[in-house]
Amino acid sequence: MTAPPPTPSTPPAPLAPPPTPDPGLERWRLILGAPAEACTGPLGGEAAARDAALDWLYGRDPDLGRRGVRRGPTATREGGHGPSEVTAVDWLDDVHRLFPKETVERLERDAVEQYGIDEIVTDPEVLSRVEPSQSLLRAVLRTKHLMNPRVLAAARRIVEAVVEDLTRRLRPEIRRSLTGSRNRRPSRIPLSRDFDLKGTLRANLAHYQPEHRRVLIERPRFHSRSRRHLEQWQLILLVDQSGSMAGSVIHSAVTAACLWGLPGLRTHLVAFDTQVVDLTADVPDPVELLMGVQLGGGTDIARAVHYAAGLVENPRRTVVALVTDFYEGGDPYRLVRTVRDMAAQGVTVLGLATLDEEAEPAYDRELAARLAEAGAHVGAMTPGRLAEFVAEKVGRG
Incomplete structure (x- = not known):
């Protein structure tokens, strides 16, 4: 009996490719955290690493946990990526690898300003990895009194990088505003x-x-005439160095440096809290100036304005720009009286609730209104708009 021919073996069915993750669902899963996984599905690969980095930071927020966002009772972490096991250095390495630059800057800002992770600006190893930004410069200015010389040397890199970037962007705008006034x-x-x-x-x-x-x-x-009048003008920048004004302190220093040396315009920079410190001699080097500023403490605006009044040489050729949140710890009556006297003599008094690129102020509106009644111009400005304002005053002669 002849055996039947062998039946050819059936090849195994090819494995189905893994499903392509839905980018929209993946993004919602990263925003909402583990509680959303039942609806969005689990994360894998690089998305899971992003989630771990986000959870290291935002998972420590009890409010997010109560709302079921980011961390919930079912949230788990594989591989030991809990907040207690990942250092700030590890986390910074991860976020720089996993996220675009704009997101990295936001995460670093939240880490310092929202969650008080001070080692980002007090650990030299962390500082060597961090992306220089204005938010981190503000953090450096707030915490540099806690830094030892080695950490200060590392922090200077952030100060130098941010000042260089701001100067490069602001100087052409500021100088164009002022030098263009002669030809208006x-x-x-x-x-x-x-x-x-x-x-x-x-x-x-x-x-x-x-x-x-x-x-x-x-x-x-x-x-x-415009040249002759320009030579007679003074700009006196009075800057509140309380902690909430860090952004305005940075921009005031850079603005003063951009104005320094312009023919016909003499710029003064004065910082104050309860004491008054004339920083005019340091204006040409804004990095050294900012490294010497000490944020925090009380606020005596009246004392600072009185000091500025003593610097005025020709009232009708002087602009006093007071950069403050108007929360006065000194004598408000003395402050209003001094502003009224300067305005009556012809001094242009600006009360600026902020001097930075965002110009989104938070300030004591009641005192600001009293200063406006006394003759001050009150508002918020970007450095470029301040330069335009000064140019308009100079151009009128």
């Missing part, structure tokens, strides 16, 4: 008092007529 009225008719007799004679000597003993004037010369 090119069609102005020259006035007789501006006539330059000596300059006109020198320019027209070639047209001297000896028989008539006279010079034909073909090219009259006039003095530049």
Whole structure:
């Protein structure tokens, strides 16, 4: 009996490729945390690593836990990625690897400002890895009194990087606003008092007529009024160095440095809390200036404004820009009286609730309103808008 031919073996069915994760569901899972996993499905690979990094930071917030967001009773962590086992250095390495730069800056800002993870700005190893940003510079300024010399040296890298970036972006805008003011009225008719007799004679000597003993004037010369008036202006920046004003302190230092050396404009920078410190001599080096500023403490605005009044040389050619949140710890009556006296003499007084790129102030509106009634211009400005304001005043002469 002949055996039947062997039946060819059936090849195994190919394995189905893993399902492609839905980016929308994955994003919601990262936002909401483990409690959302029943609806969104689990995370894997790099998404799971992102979730661990987010949970290290936001998982410590009890409010998020009560709302069932980020951490809930069913939340688990594999691989020991709990807040107590991952160091700030490990976490920074992870977020720099897993997230884009804009997200990294937000995470670092929240770590310092919202959750008080001070080792990000007090540990030299962490500082060597951190991405320089304005939020971290504010944190450095708030905590540098706690730093030893080794940590201060590492923190200086953040100060230098942020100051360099701000200066590069602000200097062209600020200087263009001021130097452009000289040409804002090119069609102005020259006035007789501006006539330059000596300059006109020198320019027209070639047209001297000896028989008539006279010079034909073909090219009259006039003095530049805008230049002469510009040389008489003072800008006095008074900056509150309480902790809430850190952003304005940074921008005030950089703004003063950008204005420094402009022909015809003398810039002063004065910081204050309960004491007044004239920082004008340090303005050319804003890094050293910021490393010397000490945020925090009380606030005596009246004392600072009184000091500024003593710097005024020509009231009608002076702008005093008071950068503060207007929460006065000194004598508010003295403050209002001094502002009223300066305004009556012709000083332009600006009360700025903030001086930074966001211009979103939080301030004592009652005192600010009293200063406005006394003659101050009260509001919030970016550094570029401050330069435009000064340029407009200078341009009017």
